[in-house]
Amino acid sequence: MLTEIYDPLKGEMFQVMDQTGTIVNKDYMPEISDELILKMYRTMMLSRTQDEKSLQYQRQGRMLTFAPSMGQEGVQVASAAAIEKTDWVSSAFRENATWLWLGQPMENLFLYWIGSEEGSRIPEDVNLLPIAVPIGTQCNHAVGIGMSIKFRKQNSVVLAYIGDGGTSEGEFYEAINYAGAMNTPNIFIIQNNQFAISTPRSLQTKAKTLAQKGVAAGIPCIQVDGNDIFAVYAAVKEAVERGRNGEGPTLIEAVTYRIGPHTTADDPTIYRTDEYHQEMLKTDPIIRTKNYMIEKGIWDDEKETSLKEELENLVEETFKKIEQTPDTSLEDIFKYTYAEMTENLKEQYEEYKAFLQRRDK
Numbered sequence: 605m606l607t608e609i610y611d612p613l614k615g616e617m618f619q620v621m622d623q624t625g626t627i628v629n630k631d632y633m634p635e636i637s638d639e640l641i642l643k644m645y646r647t648m649m650l651s652r653t654q655d656e657k658s659l660q661y662q663r664q665g666r667m668l669t670f671a672p673s674m675g676q677e678g679v680q681v682a683s684a685a686a687i688e689k690t691d692w693v694s695s696a697f698r699e700n701a702t703w704l705w706l707g708q709p710m711e712n713l714f715l716y717w718i719g720s721e722e723g724s725r726i727p728e729d730v731n732l733l734p735i736a737v738p739i740g741t742q743c744n745h746a747v748g749i750g751m752s753i754k755f756r757k758q759n760s761v762v763l764a765y766i767g768d769g770g771t772s773e774g775e776f777y778e779a780i781n782y783a784g785a786m787n788t789p790n791i792f793i794i795q796n797n798q799f800a801i802s803t804p805r806s807l808q809t810k811a812k813t814l815a816q817k818g819v820a821a822g823i824p825c826i827q828v829d830g831n832d833i834f835a836v837y838a839a840v841k842e843a844v845e846r847g848r849n850g851e852g853p854t855l856i857e858a859v860t861y862r863i864g865p866h867t868t869a870d871d872p873t874i875y876r877t878d879e880y881h882q883e884m885l886k887t888d889p890i891i892r893t894k895n896y897m898i899e900k901g902i903w904d905d906e907k908e909t910s911l912k913e914e915l916e917n918l919v920e921e922t923f924k925k926i927e928q929t930p931d932t933s934l935e936d937i938f939k940y941t942y943a944e945m946t947e948n949l950k951e952q953y954e955e956y957k958a959f960l961q962r963r964d965k
């Protein structure tokens with residue numbers, strides 16, 4: 605068991621492939637087909653392209669604020685690739701590559717970030733919860749699903765994502781404790797991207813690793829190199845097996861780096877030095893995976909150029925299409941929290957409608 609070999613209390617991190625794309629831990633290289641690696645790479649690149657273009661669209665005033673996943677595509681795609689269609693995912697707001705992998709249409713992702721409620725629609729066959737902005741809440745939603753799976757004696761697991769900052773929230777501790785106490789099939793993935801807006805990981809906690817927070821909850825925990833798709837895949841596969849075998853939850857800290865701003869409303873140059881940023885760029889999961897694929901003979905410059913072109917066109921076409929869709933009706937913004945709008949919500953709706961009428965007069 606990887607969780608028994610790598611001790612987060614000692615700061616030991618599980619890695620299979622180093623920063624250059626070389627396999628340095630052959631014994632733990634997961635069984636993974638070239639086809640799956642290529643699919644992961646494509647999704648990482650699609651998410652990166654969407655992020656890069658979205659930053660431009662936002663600056664052009666065509667999108668509202670938006671939280672890029674750049675740099676975190678490795679942990680997102682590799683963890684999602686390690687589960688099955690019948691499993692569940694409860695994410696926060698920065699999991700674009702996961703959403704694409706699972707089959708949430710890019711149209712809906714764009715719609716969400718241009719402020720349309722339509723963007724929260726999820727296809728029937730995709731077991732994904734809507735975007736959760738209140739930090740940490742998604743972890744307890746995930747445990748609720750875990751409880752339900754257990755009661756129904758199903759064989760699925762639930763993957764929940766949280767940021768490094770989120771692990772300081774009560775919601776996080778409640779979720780891992782409850783999952784441990786109830787022995788639910790939950791997998792918690794901390795995406796330690798080094799910053800919670802401008803607060804660095806070093807100010808977040810005195811704990812050596814975030815993974816070790818699982819020790820107090822009594823659940824297996826491990827710190828992995830989150831920019832190494834093979835390490836993430838192997839660790840999540842092991843956690844999936846544990847969940848399916850009725851052996852309860854797992855906590856995984858994936859060490860990664862948020863290349864872009866927290867959101868488009870943030871300027872990271874204020875709190876990150878360029879020297880640090882340049883150093884961290886060398887850990888990019890996309891470059892690392894590409895180097896591995898080139899070395900293995902399954903990728904080359906020609907394929908890279910044509911993939912980039914294909915994905916750029918796809919993103920541009922998709923965005924143009926959703927820009928044509930009519931604005932969300934105001935009522936939709938208030939309508940879906942409860943089956944029936946509460947008195948309080950009706951009041952807020954009327955108040956906001958009156959505000960817009962005054963403003964647009």
Ligand SMILES: Cc1ncc(C[n+]2csc(CCOP(=O)(O)OP(=O)(O)O)c2C)c(N)n1
Pocket residue numbers: 698737738739766767768769770771797799800801862866
């Ligand atoms: C309960 C709650 N408090 C505060 C916020 C404002 N907020 C949005 S993102 C964020 C930082 C989150 O950092 P982290 O958990 O590390 O995730 P990241 O944004 O880096 O992915 C905060 C404080 C919020 N959305 N919800």
